[in-house]
Each structure stands twice: as structure tokens, then as C-alpha cells.
Amino acid sequence: MASGAYRNGVHKGASAASNFKSSSFKSKHPPVAAPGSGLRRSSSASLGAASGSLKDDRGVPGRVRVAVRLRPRNAEELVADADFADCVELQPELKRLKLRKNNWDSDTYEFDEVLTEFASQKRVYEVVAKPVVESVLDGYNGTVMAYGQTGTGKTFTLGRLGEEDTSARGIMVRSMEDILADLSPETDSVSVSYLQLYMETIQDLLDPANDNIPIVEDPRTGDVSLPGATVVEVRDQQSFVELLRLGETHRIAANTKLNTESSRSHALLMVNVKRSVMGREAALSSEDDNSSHLVKPFKPLVRKGKLVVVDLAGSERIQKSGSEGHTLEEAKSINLSLSALGKCINALAENSAHVPVRDSKLTRLLRDSFGGTARTSLIVTIGPSPRHRGETASTILFGQRAMKVENMLKIKEEFDYKSLSRKLDIQLDKLIAENERQQKAFEEEVERITLEAQKRVSEVERNYADALEKERLKCQMEYMESVKQLEEKLVTNKKKCCNGEGPGVSGAEELAEVKKLLQNEIHLRKAAEEEVDYLKNRLGQFTQPEAGGNSEILKLRKSLEDEAHKKKKLEEEITILQSQLLQLTFEADRMRRCLERGGSGNAFTGLDSLMSQVGHLHLKDAGNGQRASIATLSEQVGLQKVLSLLESEDANVRIHAVKVVANLAAEGS
Numbered sequence: 001m002a003s004g005a006y007r008n009g010v011h012k013g014a015s016a017a018s019n020f021k022s023s024s025f026k027s028k029h030p031p032v033a034a035p036g037s038g039l040r041r042s043s044s045a046s047l048g049a050a051s052g053s054l055k056d057d058r059g060v061p062g063r064v065r066v067a068v069r070l071r072p073r074n075a076e077e078l079v080a081d082a083d084f085a086d087c088v089e090l091q092p093e094l095k096r097l098k099l100r101k102n103n104w105d106s107d108t109y110e111f112d113e114v115l116t117e118f119a120s121q122k123r124v125y126e127v128v129a130k131p132v133v134e135s136v137l138d139g140y141n142g143t144v145m146a147y148g149q150t151g152t153g154k155t156f157t158l159g160r161l162g163e164e165d166t167s168a169r170g171i172m173v174r175s176m177e178d179i180l181a182d183l184s185p186e187t188d189s190v191s192v193s194y195l196q197l198y199m200e201t202i203q204d205l206l207d208p209a210n211d212n213i214p215i216v217e218d219p220r221t222g223d224v225s226l227p228g229a230t231v232v233e234v235r236d237q238q239s240f241v242e243l244l245r246l247g248e249t250h251r252i253a254a255n256t257k258l259n260t261e262s263s264r265s266h267a268l269l270m271v272n273v274k275r276s277v278m279g280r281e282a283a284l285s286s287e288d289d290n291s292s293h294l295v296k297p298f299k300p301l302v303r304k305g306k307l308v309v310v311d312l313a314g315s316e317r318i319q320k321s322g323s324e325g326h327t328l329e330e331a332k333s334i335n336l337s338l339s340a341l342g343k344c345i346n347a348l349a350e351n352s353a354h355v356p357v358r359d360s361k362l363t364r365l366l367r368d369s370f371g372g373t374a375r376t377s378l379i380v381t382i383g384p385s386p387r388h389r390g391e392t393a394s395t396i397l398f399g400q401r402a403m404k405v406e407n408m409l410k411i412k413e414e415f416d417y418k419s420l421s422r423k424l425d426i427q428l429d430k431l432i433a434e435n436e437r438q439q440k441a442f443e444e445e446v447e448r449i450t451l452e453a454q455k456r457v458s459e460v461e462r463n464y465a466d467a468l469e470k471e472r473l474k475c476q477m478e479y480m481e482s483v484k485q486l487e488e489k490l491v492t493n494k495k496k497c498c499n500g501e502g503p504g505v506s507g508a509e510e511l512a513e514v515k516k517l518l519q520n521e522i523h524l525r526k527a528a529e530e531e532v533d534y535l536k537n538r539l540g541q542f543t544q545p546e547a548g549g550n551s552e553i554l555k556l557r558k559s560l561e562d563e564a565h566k567k568k569k570l571e572e573e574i575t576i577l578q579s580q581l582l583q584l585t586f587e588a589d590r591m592r593r594c595l596e597r598g599g600s601g602n603a604f605t606g607l608d609s610l611m612s613q614v615g616h617l618h619l620k621d622a623g624n625g626q627r628a629s630i631a632t633l634s635e636q637v638g639l640q641k642v643l644s645l646l647e648s649e650d651a652n653v654r655i656h657a658v659k660v661v662a663n664l665a666a667e668g669s
């Protein structure tokens with residue numbers, strides 16, 4: 001008899017149950033909640049509370065919570081036990097169970113939760129498993145375990161998929177629903193392994209070929225791992241249900257092959273939840289300030305919670321199962337692991353110094369669930385049949401002992417170097433991209449400014465070239481005009497000379513007029529020079545910011561210099577023109593004087609025509625300078641002709657010829 005049992009409603013001896021009266025079943029002191037956790041915390045009575053939880057370095061104290069669930073009578077029992085009362089009577093409001101010994105005597109037990117045959121799957125989940133799931137999401141390990149005789153509803157409670165009737169969904173499916181709803185897909189992840197422990201061998205229910213998985217314990221942390229077990233990351237509920245179905249199919253196939261039943265093996269679903277605490281905080285802060293990740297210090301932490309859901313093999317005794325041969329060995333093996341679990345629980349309940357954890361694979365696998373750092377809920381399932389009273393009593397006692405086991409819940413939080421590295425990589429990528437963007441923008445800006453400058457320079461060049469061209473044309477026109485006027489005047493003078501009229505207008509007046517024209521010309525030239533200077537200054541202003549290397553500007557300067565050079569040449573030509581004009585004026589004067597003296601006009605005819613030709617040549621070739629006129633005279637008039645005039649009989653002709661030659665010689669020199 002358990003020390004905590006009630007008999008006939010009277011409490012006998014110190015019991016775990018008596019302690020539970022003072023403990024709250026509500027989550028008054030939930031473990032440290034992950035920031036931003038979206039899962040609604042259970043508010044109804046639950047097994048998950050850490051009574052009087054005081055968090056210190058060792059963790060949060062948390063007793064193993066135990067619920068009892070009664071299966072309704074099945075078809076066989078309805079017939080076979082028709083004339084008998086159930087072996088148990090439940091008082092759910094008092095969280096008590098009465099186990100009948102006979103018609104007048106019963107033992108009373110108190111549990112953390114008493115679930116009648118009418119309890120819904122939803123309620124069972126909420127009081128048994130939900131607080132554990134919440135702890136797992138907060139970074140603790142958690143265990144939900146079903147213990148009971150074959151056929152009492154362990155698989156019904158834990159493993160129902162509820163595909164046709166969602167209200168029938170069991171604890172596994174509902175747990176994953178809550179986990180997936182609470183995780184952030186960007187920073188968190190959840191993965192599962194599904195295993196079967198049969199005859200001290202661990203088989204992979206997600207990969208049947210993998211049928212002897214070793215257990216590895218971390219000597220430092222005591223954490224248990226199963227290297228080689230298939231681990232599947234779960235992204236949505238549907239894929240998880242598929243995995244459960246696949247596991248169930250493999251479990252049935254494996255058991256058929258081994259000629260056994262599911263009740264002979266233990267099924268373990270391991271759910272690993274990994275969430276980045278920093279990731280969530282950073283994500284929240286970055287909503288307010290996009291650049292915060294660059295300046296705010298951050299601590300990348302990862303919380304790793306592991307949920308283990310264990311559907312234990314049937315707890316019936318060997319002698320009652322009538323096993324023999326291989327089945328007997330099998331039953332012994334099942335019993336071995338279950339009795340090892342019972343022994344461990346007893347040792348822990350009694351605060352024994354030695355806990356035989358290593359006696360079986362089951363206890364090795366569950367070492368964290370009892371007396372470890374996990375939050376653990378146990379649901380013991382019982383049937384109503386008085387024919388199985390002994391099994392029911394044994395199950396109830398197992399549950400009562402488990403209620404005495406105290407765990408020290410510890411949060412599994414690690415510094416997440418991987419996440420830090422990933423975050424830094426992302427930050428680095430962002431910075432590189434930003435840098436490239438800025439570099440590109442800078443280059444585009446430089447290109448834009450260069451284009452703008454080039455455009456402005458070419459605009460100035462064009463304006464300047466236009467202005468120069470205009471000025472040049474203007475000068476040319478004026479020059480041509482002046483030359484034309486001089487020619488006309490010369491012809492008029494000659495005509496007058498030939499007609500013996502003499503210069504109608506005095507030569508001095510004509511000369512003054514020509515001088516005036518020249519002055520005008522000089523004035524215009526000066527104005528053009530000023531215009532050029534002004535344009536030069538303007539160009540200098542435009543090109544100053546790009547000083548030091550713009551080839552366009554250099555070109556512009558060169559063309560400016562060329563223009564200045566041309567201008568200088570034009571000025572020289574004007575000077576030549578002036579000297580020629582003087583010479584012509586002199587010749588005209590001389591001719592006029594000659595005519596006035598009444599000398600032979602005929603005698604001078606050849607010489608006049610020669611002078612006329614010389615004059616024309618001078619005007620035509622003025623652009624090439626004085627030297628060109630001698631060469632042209634020699635070519636076009638012929639030096640022989642000039643020389644023949646020197647031998648003329650007329651002395652005046654000879655004198656003129658001498659003068660012409662002398663003038664030409666003076667020109668030549």
C-alpha cells in the first residue's frame with residue numbers, strides 16, 4: 001500500500017497527495033517566457049505548475065504531475081461486467097479516485113487531475129500536456145508519458161490523429177499544433193524523431209532499416225542523444241500528421257514481422273524545438289529602427305526545448321499475460337524496462353542516494369524526465385472492469401509514486417554562435433550592398449557632373465566659334481568692301497586722268513576718305529579684339545572648375561590662340577594694305593602732276609597699264625605680302641617688258657621705267 005493512500009476516505013500516513021493540497025495546479029509561476037511568445041498560456045487547472053517555484057541557479061523545482069484517466073467500458077465489458085460495478089469511482093471535483101476493494105471498502109487516492117470516461121481529448125490535452133508544451137517553448141525539456149494496462153487508452157490519449165473527427169486528436173497532434181503556432185518560421189525550427197523501443201533495441205519508425213540505434217549520453221551535461229535516428233524538420237501540421245501515420249505504419253509492420261503487438265513496445269516521439277531569443281528581440285526592435293542592428297549590442301541566444309511523448313508498453317504482469325517462449329522473454333524485457341522505471345521512480349520518491357537509471361534503455365532515455373531537469377506529466381490510464389482490479393491498483397500505485405518525484409527544471413539556453421555568425425554574415429552582406437550602392441551612386445554623380453561640364457564646355461566652344469566666325473566674316477566683308485572701294489576710287493582716278501579731267505575731287509580729300517575708312521576698319525578690328533578677349537574671359541570662367549586636365553578646354557585654348565594668330569596676320573595685312581595705299585596715293589599724285597605738266601599720254605600707256613597691273617596685283621595679292629607682288633610681276637607682266645621700257649627713246653618713259661624698277665627693287669628689298 002502506498003504511503004499516500006486513503007482508505008475509506010481516511011488519510012493514512014504521510015502522502016504525496018497531502019502535499020498537493022497546498023500546491024496550486026494553476027501556472028502561477030510559469031518559467032521565464034520567451035519574449036513575444038504567441039501561445040496562449042493555460043489558465044485552467046493544469047499539471048504543469050511548478051509549485052512555489054523559486055528560480056535559482058539549480059533551476060525551478062517542479063514535481064512530476066500525474067493525472068488518471070478512466071476509459072469507458074468497451075463492448076466486451078458492457079456484456080461481461082454487466083452485473084458488476086466498476087472497480088473505480090471518480091470524484092473529479094475533489095481530484096480523487098476510489099478503488100473498490102469490495103462492496104463496502106475502498107482505497108482513496110488523490111491525483112493532480114482525475115479525468116472521467118467523459119473527459120474530452122481537448123481537456124485531457126489542456127490539463128496534461130499543454131503546460132509541458134509551454135515549458136518546451138520556453139526552452140525547457142518536457143515529457144508527457146502514458147502508463148497503463150493494455151487497452152486502457154494510452155495510444156488513444158497520445159496518438160490519435162483525429163483526421164475524420166478533429167475533436168478526437170490526441171496529445172501528439174495537439175502539441176505540434178501549439179508549437180507550430182508559437183514559432184517564428186524565420187528564426188525558429190522544430191524537428192521530430194519517432195522511435196520504438198522493443199526488447200532493449202531502439203528502432204527508427206521513420207526509417208525501418210535503422211533498427212539498432214545507440215544511446216549516447218553527454219558526460220558533461222547528461223543530455224541523451226540518439227545519433228543515427230532520422231530527424232525530420234516539420235514545417236506544417238499536415239506534414240507532421242503524415243510523419244505520425246508513416247511511423248504508425250512502420251510500427252505495425254515491425255510488430256507483425258516480430259509477431260508481437262504494439263502494446264509490447266514503447267513508442268517515443270521526440271520533438272526538438274529551437275528558437276532564437278535574440279532573433280525575435282532584434283526582429284521586434286528593427287520594426288522601430290531599421291538601423292538598430294548596426295549599433296545595438298545583441299546576445300544571440302538559442303533556446304532548445306525537447307518534448308518527449310512516450311507511449312509506454314502495456315503494464316500488465318507477466319503471469320497474467322500467459323506468456324511463454326519468446327513472448328515470455330519479450331514480456332520479461334518489457335517488464336524489465338517498466339520495472340526499472342518503477343524502481344527509479346521509487347528511488348527518487350524516497351530521495352534515495354542511488355537511482356538505477358542505467359538498468360534499462362528506457363530509464364536511460366528518460367533519465368531527464370524523472371529527477372532531471374524536465375517538466376514531466378504522467379497520465380495513467382485505467383479501465384473500469386473489476387476483473388482487472390489488480391492491474392488497475394498497480395497502475396494507480398505507480399502514478400502515486402511518480403507524484404513524489406521532484407524535478408529541477410532548467411532552461412536550456414546556449415550562446416548561439418551559429419546564429420551570431422549568420423547574423424554577422426547578413427549584416428556584412430547588407431553593408432557590402434550599401435557600400436556598392438553608394439559607390440555606384442557616386443560614380444553616376446561624377447559621370448553626370450562630367451557630362452554636364454562637357455555639355456557646358458561644348459556649348460561655350462560652339463558659342464565662341466560662332467562668335468569668332470561671325471567676327472571673321474564681318475572683318476572679311478569689311479575688308480573686301482574697303483578694297484573694293486579703293487579699287488573703284490583708283491579706276492575713277494585713272495579715268496579722270498585719261499580724260500584729262502584731273503581728279504575731280506582733290507586727291508587730299510580722297511586720301512582723307514580712304515584714311516577715314518581705314519580708321520573705321522581699325523576701330524572695328526579693336527572692337528572684335530575686345531569681343532574675343534571677353535569671350536576668352538568667359539571661357540576661362542567656365543573651364544576654371546575643371547582646370548587641370550580637360551582636353552576639351554585645351555583644344556578650345558588652342559583654337560583661341562589660332563584665332564589670335566589669324567587676327568595678327570590680318571592686322572599685318574592691313575598694315576601692308578596701308579603701305580600699298582600710300583604707294584598708290586603717291587603714284588596717283590605723281591601721275592596727276594605729270595598730266596598737269598601735259599606730257600605725252602601715249603608714251604606712258606605701256607607704263608600705265610603696267611602700273612595698273614601692278615596695282616591690281618598688289619591688291620589681289622595683298623594677303624601674301626609685298627614680296628609676292630615682285631614674283632607675280634615677274635611672272636605675269638614679264639621683267640623683260642619692264643626692262644625694254646628702259647631703252648625707250650622717250651626720256652620720260654625711261655625715267656618712269658627706272659622709277660618702277662626702283663620701286664619694285666625697294667619692294668623686293
Ligand SMILES: Nc1ncnc2c1ncn2[C@@H]1O[C@H](COP(=O)(O)OP(=O)(O)OP(=O)(O)O)[C@@H](O)[C@H]1O
Pocket residue numbers: 070071072074117148149150151152153154155156157262263312313314381
Ligand atoms: N477514453 C476513451 N474513450 C473512448 N474509447 C477509448 C478511450 N480510451 C481508449 N479507448 C478505446 O479503447 C481501445 C484501446 O485503446 P488503446 O489502443 O489506446 O489502448 P492502449 O492502452 O494504447 O493499448 P496498448 O497498450 O495495447 O497499445 C481502443 O479501441 C480505443 O479506441
